[in-house]
Amino acid sequence: MHPDVEKLVEAGKIPAPVGERLSQLAPGNFCLHKSFGAGKVIDWDFATKKIVVDFEKSSGQEMDLQFAMQKTEWLPQDDFRAVKIEQIEELRKLAKTDSVALVIHILESHGGSITGEAIEALVSGAVIPTKEYKKWWDATKKAVKESRKAVVPTKRTEAIVLRDTDITPAQALLADFEASKDIKGMIKALEAIAADIGAFDEDSEALKQLLTDIDDGAKKAARVQLGHAMQLIAARDEVIGSNKALELDPSAVRLSDLIAGSDLSRIAEELVALPSTRQRAVYEAFETAFGPEWIEKIVTVFDQVGARGVTEIARILSENGGMPVLMEHLSSALARRALGPDALIWVCRERKGSAEEIFGADVGASILNLLENDHLSDGPRKTSRLQTLLNDDKALLSDLVNGMDLNEAKNFARRMLDCPVFGDLEKKSLMARIIKVRPETVELVSGQNAAKREEPLLVSWESLEKKKQELEELIRVKIPQNLQDVKIARSYGDLRENFEYKSAKDMEKFLAHRRAALEREIALARGTDFKGADTQTVNIGTVVVLADEDGKEQTITVLGAWDSTPERKEVSYLSDVGKALMGLSVGDDAKVRNVESEQMQTLTIKSISAYHA
Template structure:
C-alpha cells in the first residue's frame, strides 16, 4: 500500500513519499541480496580494479537497480581499502538510481554498503536524509537522533534502524493492536526504552519499543484508523452520505480481506451500535463488496463489480462441494453471468458425486430447482429418483441446508408407501426443531397419532434416544395443552439427569428454563407422589448442573406439597416493608439482571480468543456474583417471617420492641432503641438488629434489669411495641 502525503511545495518530500511503502518501513524489513556470479570475476581475481570499474561503468546507467551485480565490486574496493574509489562510484550509483525514481533499490544498496562498510558516512547520511524526509513531522525526531548519537557516530545500519523504530512510535502516532483496537501514543521515553499508549476509552498500556514493534502496528497519517482518531466527524458524515465510499476508504488502508467482526470494530464509534444492522444492510448491497458466509465471515473490497464477481468465482472454483453450495446461495443473485457459471460447475460436481455422496447431489438439484440459468450440462437424475431408490433417512439426514432438508422430507409421502415408518425414524434422527414440528404434525394430522404417542413416551424415558425430538417436545409443552399429560415423574427425573449430557450440548440453558416458574417442571411436581417427591428432592441435592436458585424453587414447591420433608430452619424476622424491598430486588435479579448478563456473555464470546477476552471474563464474573446474590436472597426469603405487632411480647426485650434505657451515670442521656431484624437495622436511627452483638445482649432483658450498650451501663426503663410509622 502506497501513501501520498501532501506537504506543500517540498518536491523532494513528495517524490520520496510516493515511492515509500509505510507498512514495510524504510529499514525495518530486510532481505539480503542473493549471491550471484558476475562476469567480471576474473578481473577481481586478478586484482584489476581499473578493469572492474570499467565493467561497472558499462552497466551503471542501464541497470543500476541490479544491486547483486555491483556488490562484489564494492566488497573488493573496501577490502583493498580503496574507499575513495568506492565512495565516488557509490555517489554515481545513487545518482543513477534517483534518476530512475528507484527508492527501494537505493535503500537496498545503502543497507548493503553499511553491512560491508559500517563506517561509510556517505551511505549513513543518505539513509538519514530519507528518514528525516519521511518522518519530518515527528515531534521528537531530533531527540531520538541525539539519544542514538546519529549525527556524531557512524556504526552500521542498526542505529538508523532504531531511529526509524522510534519515529514510527513517536508521540501522537496512531497504532493498532489486534483484539484491542487502535490507540494513540501518549508518551515516549528513549532513556528507558518504553512508550505509553492510550486507547479510545482511556485504557493505557506501556510497551517496550521491541514489544511495540511486535504487537502494535504503526499506522500512517492517511490510514483509516488515524483519520478516525483525528477527524471522526468527516467519517461520520461519509457514513451517512456514502456508505460504500466509507468502506472504500477503509479498505484502501488494508492490504487484504478482514473478518466481519474486525470490520465492525473498526467502524465502532462512526456507526452507532444501535444503527449497525440497518447501516450494514444498506452498505453491503454495493456490488464491489464481497462478504463470506458463516460465523467468521470475511469481507473484501474490489475495484469494480465485475472484479468482485471474478474474485467470488475464483474462490468458488477452489472450494469444496458444500462450500460451493454456500457460496452459490450467498452470491448467485449478484449477476446472471455469475449464477450461470456457478450452476454449471455445481451440476457437473453433482453428476460426479451421485454414488459417493448422494446427499450432496440431492442438495444440489433441490438448490438449483429455481435457477433461471441454462443448466448445461444437464443433470443425470431427479430428486424423486434419489428418494425412491435410496434410503431416504440416510440420504436426507446428511443434507446440510435446513430448508433443502425440509423440502426433501416433504417429498417422501408421495414416493413411499411406508412413509409413516420413515417419518417415525426422522423423529429420532432430525435435529432441527421446525422440521421436527412439521414431521410430527404431518403424522398426527394424517391419522398416525399412535406413532406420535409412542415416540413421546420412548423419548421421555430415554432422552438421548432422540435428542432433537426431546428438545422440541420440551419447548412445546408450554403451548400444546395435550402434552401436559406426559409431565410426571417419568419426565422430570430423567430431565434432571441429562442437564449436562453431551447429546444436548448448546441446549443446556433451554433445558434449565424448564425449571422456572410455570414451566414443565412445575406441572410435573404437582403429579408426584411422596416416593417420587423424595427421589426428586434427593436428586436436587446431588445435582451440580442446575443453578441453586432454580433448585431451591423446586425444592420449596416440594416442601409445600410434602411438609413432612421440611427440615427445621432458622427464622428471619422482617418488617413487611423490608420484605417487599427484598422481593423486588430478587425478582429484578431473576427476570432482568441475570437474563441481560447472559446475553452479554453470549455477545462477548463472539469477540474471539477467550483467553484474552476481558469483556467475556468480566461478564462471567458478574454472572457468578448475580447468581450468588440471587441464591442468598432466595434462601433468606424462604425463612423470612413478618413481625406481627399484635404478637410482640413486651414483658421483655424481644424482636419488635422499642425500649427506653436509663443511664446508670446520671450525667448521660437516656437512649431509645428499637429491636428489629437485620434487613431493618439502621444504627444511625438507633434501630438494632436482634442478630447483632449489641442487639443480642439486650434480648430477654426485663424492666429494671441492668444492661450494657455501647460499653455503658443502663437500666431498662420501659418496653413497648415499636411504632412502624416512625421508621
C-alpha cells in the same frame, strides 16, 4: 528523490536505493511503525543522523535514521492511515455520508484485504465514537455486501476482500462460489446466489455450469460430510426453484438419493446441525426416497434430530396424516422410558394439541428419569433445556399431576423431592405448583422427608475425585472461556439475531447452574471404599444375585450415588433399581425394570455378598 538526499547520492556517500528509501522519510511524508502506528515525519538531521516523527501513539518520537529506515514502512499520502492523521474530520464526514466508500478506502490501503477486527481497531474511537461503532458497523457491513464491491465474511476475524470492479453482480456471486475452498464455502456462496437470484435474470447460462460443479461437490462430500452434502443440494434446489430457465439434469444427485443411500442414524446425526429450512427440505424428500414406508422411516429418527428437527418432522407428519403413527411411536417410547429430551419437550409443549392423548404419568416419569440419569453420567449435560422448561412453564407440572391418580401424583412428587438435580429453592417452587392442584401431596414436604433430602451422599473415592476435577475444570477453564465467548459473540452485533451470542449466554446459565450443583453435591458427599458392608440385607457396597421366574440368574452390584456403570451391572443406591433392592434379604422378591425390555419384572434375591474393588 529528495534534493538533500540526491546530493549525497551524487557525491557517492550513499547508494541510490538507500537514497530512495531515505527520501521516503523526508519531512512531510508519512510512515508506519509496528508499535507506534502511523505517523508524519516532522524533521530530520543528517549531521546527528536523527529523525523526529509524530506517531499516533508517540508524538515527537526521536529515532536514529538507520533504525527508522529498517523499522518503518512508507505510507502514500492517500493511504487511509495517513489521511487519518491530518484529515480526520473528512473521514468522519465520509463515515456518515458514504460508509461503503470509507471501507473501500481502507481496503485499498491494505492491499485489498483486511479483517473486520482490524477495521474496528482503525476506526472505532478515532473516526466513529466507540459507543456507536457496533451499530455503525452492522449497517456498513450490510451496505458493503449489497454494493458487491467486497466479499464480506460472517466472522470478524476473517478477511474482507475487495472485488474486481469490472465484473457484473452475477459474475461476482459466481466468483465467490468458484473461489470456495471447501463445501462449507460452497454452501455459503450458493445461499448468497439464492438470496440474490435476480442478478441472473439476464445471465442464466452462467448458472448451468454451476449446477454441474454442485453435483460433483455433493457426490464427493456425501461419503464423509453427508450433512453438508444435503445442505448443498437443498440450496441448489432453492436456486433452481427461483430461476425458471434452470432445469435439473436427470442424472444429477437429489436429496432422496442421499437419504435412500445412507443409514438413518447417520442422517439423523448429520441433520442436527442444519438450519430448519434445510432440515425441512430433507424431511420432505423422505417420501420420494422410501415411497409408502416414508412415514414409518421418518418416525424412527424423530427423537434423534434435535429440537429444530422434532418440530419440522411433526409439522410435516401433521400435514400428511402421519400423526397417528407418531403418537404410537411416542407412546411406546414413553412406556419404555426411551424418549429423549427434545422429543419430551415437544410432547410437553403440545400437551393440549397434537400430543394430548399421550400426555400423562409416563411423561412425568420419563422427565425425572432423564434428569437423574443425565445428572449421574460423566458426559456433557443433555437435559438443561428440559429442566429449564420444567421451571419456566408454570402450568406444566399442574397439567401433569392433574391427570394422574392420587398414588401416581404422590409417587411423582416424592421422586421429584428426592431428585438430586434440583436445588432446595427449585424443589419448593415446583412442589408449590403440585400442591396447588393436588393438596394431598403437602405431607411430603414436611417431617422426615425434609430431613431425608439433606442426608449425605455416599460415593466412591474415585467418583468424588472426578466430581472435584470437573468442578475445578469448570472454574479454571470452562467458565473463563465462556466469558470470552460471550464477549466475542457480543461483538458480532444485533443481539436479537445473534445465534452465537444466544448460545454463549445459554451456556453461561448452564455452567453457573452446574457449578452450584457440583458444589452442593461435593459438600454432601462422603467418600467410601465400600469395605465392611452389612450383607444381611442389600446395602451400599453389596453384590446381589437375583433369579427370575425361570431360574435365570443375574448379578447386580449396588454402589455409591455416582457409581452407576450399566454395562457392568453396577447401579447407584439412588437409582430405581437400587431403591428397589435396598434393605431386602435373601429370599425376598424385588420388582425392577428390565434393562432391555423396560418392562417391570419380579426377581428373587438368591445371595448377598460384599463388594471388592
